[in-house]
Amino acid sequence: xxxxxxxxxxxxxxxxxxxxxxxxxxxxxxxxxxxxxxxxxxxxxxxxxxxxxxxxxxxxxxxxxxxxxxxxxxxxxxxxxxxxxxxxxxxxxxxxxxxxxxxxxxxxxxxxxxxxxxxxxxxxxxxxxxxxxxxxxxxxxxxxxxxxxxxxxxxxxxxxxxxxxxxxxxxxxxxxxxxxxxxxxxxxxxxxxxxxxxxxxxxxxxxxxxxxxxxxxxxxxxxxxxxxxxxxxxxxxxxxxxxxxxxxxxxxxxxxxxxxxxxxxxxxxxxxxxxxxxxxxxxxxxxxxxxxxxxxxxxxxxxxxxxxxxxxxxxxxxxxxxxxxxxxxxxxxxxxxx
Numbered sequence: 001x002x003x004x005x006x007x008x009x010x011x012x013x014x015x016x017x018x019x020x021x022x023x024x025x026x027x028x029x030x031x032x033x034x035x036x037x038x039x040x041x042x043x044x045x046x047x048x049x050x051x052x053x054x055x056x057x058x059x060x061x062x063x064x065x066x067x068x069x070x071x072x073x074x075x076x077x078x079x080x081x082x083x084x085x086x087x088x089x090x091x092x093x094x095x096x097x098x099x100x101x102x103x104x105x106x107x108x109x110x111x112x113x114x115x116x117x118x119x120x121x122x123x124x125x126x127x128x129x130x131x132x133x134x135x136x137x138x139x140x141x142x143x144x145x146x147x148x149x150x151x152x153x154x155x156x157x158x159x160x161x162x163x164x165x166x167x168x169x170x171x172x173x174x175x176x177x178x179x180x181x182x183x184x185x186x187x188x189x190x191x192x193x194x195x196x197x198x199x200x201x202x203x204x205x206x207x208x209x210x211x212x213x214x215x216x217x218x219x220x221x222x223x224x225x226x227x228x229x230x231x232x233x234x235x236x237x238x239x240x241x242x243x244x245x246x247x248x249x250x251x252x253x254x255x256x257x258x259x260x261x262x263x264x265x266x267x268x269x270x271x272x273x274x275x276x277x278x279x280x281x282x283x284x285x286x287x288x289x290x291x292x293x294x295x296x297x298x299x300x301x302x303x304x305x306x307x308x309x310x311x312x313x314x315x316x317x318x319x320x321x322x323x324x325x326x327x328x329x330x331x332x333x334x335x336x337x338x
Contacts, residue, residue: 002098004052005029005037014041019093019102033219035160036070040105047105048092051219062164064208069156069217076219077103079147079194083140087133087213091177106157106205106212113211114201117238118296120245122252129211130204131256134231135263138224144264148191151221157197159224160218161186164291166282168265168301172289179314183279190223193266200234225272229279232321234282236309237294238329240302243332250325257321274319281313305331 003012007027009226014020020041030038053070074094081088113126141147162184170180197218205212235253239246255267257276261269287294288303297303305328312318312327 002052002100003037004039004050004075006325007039010039010041010050013098013100014048014050014102017093017095020046034217040260042105042108047108049089049103049105051103053099059239068096068099069160070094070101071096072151072156072219073215073217074101075150076194076196076216077101079141079150080137080213080216084133084136084213087129087211089212089214104215107207107221110205110207110212112202113204113206114234116206117201117234117249118242120242120248122245122248123206124211124252124255126204126206126211127252127256128259130213130231131259132263133211133213134199134227135260136191137196138193138227139263139265141221142224144193144194147194148221151194151219152191154188154220154222157195157222158188159221161197165286166290168290169282169285173285176314180282183282186275186277187223187226191221193221193224195220195222195224196227197230198277199231202234223275224266228257228260228272228276229283230274233280233283233287234254236280236324237297237306239328240294240305240332246329246332250328254321254325270319273321276311277318277320277324280324281318284310284313305335 002009002013004013010027011020011023011025025041025043028040030040036054039050041050051070051073071094074091077088077091081090089106091101091103092103094100113130116123141153166180166184196216197220198215199213203213203215205214205293232253235249235256238252239249242249257273261273264272284306286292288297288306297306308331309324309328313324316323317328318324
C-alpha cells in the first residue's frame with residue numbers, strides 16, 4: 001500500500017496515476033489532521049489535495065477506524081457538489097485500494113474559520129453561508145431514497161462519533177446512561193437526511209466571500225439534528241475559552257441556529273431544536289471527557305463550566321438555544337469569568 005506521508009512516494013503515486021505532470025511541484029503537509037494524512041501538492045498551474053485515511057487516529061486514546069471510510073468522503077463530496085457546488089472543492093480521483101482521495105485545493109489565501117473565531121473575528125456573513133449550506137444539504141436530501149441507499153452504512157458514524165463521544169462520556173458519567181441510550185437510539189436509527197457528521201469551523205475554509213466545506217468521511221443518512229448540535233457546540237466552547245467575548249459568540253450561535261431552523265423544510269422546527277439541544281449537551285461533555293477533547297479547553301474551571309451547563313441542559317430537558325445561552329451566561333457570571 002502506498003503511504004502518502006512520504007513525500008517522494010506521494011509524488012510518484014500522483015505521477016503514475018496521471019494526476020500531475022513533470023516534477024516542479026511543492027508538497028505541504030497539514031499537521032492538524034486527526035483521522036487522515038493530508039497534503040497540498042502545487043505548482044504555478046495546479047493545486048490539489050491528496051488525503052489518505054489513517055487506520056489509527058492521531059489522538060491520545062486508542063481509537064481505530066476502518067480506512068475505507070475515505071470512499072464515504074469521496075461519495076459525499078460528489079453529492080455536495082451537486083447541491084452546494086459553490087461551497088465545496090471539486091472531487092478529482094479516488095483509489096479504493098489505497099484509501100486515497102484527491103480533490104481540488106482551496107486557494108492558499110483561504111483560512112480556517114476556527115482560527116478566525118478563536119482570534120475574536122466574527123464575520124456574520126460567513127456564519128450565514130455556513131448555516132445556508134447545511135440547511136440546503138439537509139433539505140435537498142431529506143426523503144431521497146437514492147441518497148439514503150448510497151449512505152446507509154453507519155459503521156463509521158458509530159466508530160468516529162457515537163463510541164468516542166457519547167459512549168465514552170457515559171463511562172465517565174454513568175448516571176447519564178438511560179438518557180444517552182435514547183439519544184444514541186435516535187441517532188443510529190432515524191433516517192431523515194444526509195448528515196455531515198463533522199460540521200464545524202475547523203472544517204470550513206474561508207476565502208473572501210467563498211466557503212469550502214471539508215472532511216465528509218463521517219457522512220451517513222441519519223438524523224440531521226446531530227449536525228446542528230455538533231456545529232453550534234463550537235460556539236459554546238469558544239464562549240467559555242474567550243469569555244470576554246462570550247456575548248459575541250452566543251449572538252453568533254443564536255444567529256446560526258435560528259437561520260438554520262427557519263430554513264428547514266423536513267421537520268417541525270421546535271421539536272427539531274429540542275432534539276438538537278439535547279444532543280448538544282453530549283457534544284459539550286464529549287469535548288471535555290470524550291476521546292477527542294477540545295485542545296483549547298485546558299483550564300480546569302473552563303472544563304467545569306462546560307460540564308455544569310451540559311448537565312443543566314439534560315436535567316432541565318432544555319428545549320431551545322435560548323435556554324443554553326441563558327444557562328451559560330449565568331454560569332460564566334457565577335464563576336466570574338467576565
